[in-house]
Amino acid sequence: MAGDYAFVAAPQKDLNRIYRVDRLTGEVGACQYGVKEDNSGVTLCFPPGEGAGKQEPGDYTLIASNHEKESAVFRVEQRTGAMSVCYVWKDQVICTPPAR
Numbered sequence: 001m002a003g004d005y006a007f008v009a010a011p012q013k014d015l016n017r018i019y020r021v022d023r024l025t026g027e028v029g030a031c032q033y034g035v036k037e038d039n040s041g042v043t044l045c046f047p048p049g050e051g052a053g054k055q056e057p058g059d060y061t062l063i064a065s066n067h068e069k070e071s072a073v074f075r076v077e078q079r080t081g082a083m084s085v086c087y088v089w090k091d092q093v094i095c096t097p098p099a100r
Contacts, residue, residue, distance in 0.1 A: 008062040012071045019073050019086065019093070021062045026055035028062070028075055028086045030093050049092030051084065062086075 004024065010017040017032040029052070031045040059078040064070075072087035075095055082098035 006061045008064045008073055010071045010073060011064040011067055013068045015071055017071065017088065019062050021060050021075055022054075023060050024057055026058060026060040026075060026077065028052040028093050028095060030088055046088045046091060046093050049089070049094045051095035051097060052086055052093040055098070 004022070005020045006023055007018055007020045010019065010030075015032070017030055019028060019030045021028050027048050029046060029048055031043055034042045034044040036042055055077070058080070061076050061078060063074045063076055065074070072085050075084045075086050075098075076082070077098065080100070082100050084095040084098050086093055086095040088094075
């Protein structure tokens with residue numbers, strides 16, 4: 001069965017990154033456009049890393065701040081109000097521990 005995902009763009013104005021979250025599990029990933037040496041395009045995706053994997057089942061969404069120089073987004077569990085900050089670090093998405 002296909003997952004139910006939410007998507008949000010990173011607020012950073014010069015970054016073409018989109019984050020996605022599985023609404024039930026809270027798992028977060030991200031993709032962005034890249035350019036190869038031959039000037040052709042490629043989709044670069046970053047899998048879930050530390051803290052970005054499956055969480056307790058819930059009702060998750062992503063929220064981008066209005067800070068135009070911020071590349072991270074917030075993962076929010078809408079039933080409890082718990083929030084994590086998620087961002088790309090090296091070759092994966094990592095998220096801080098949930099807090100309220």
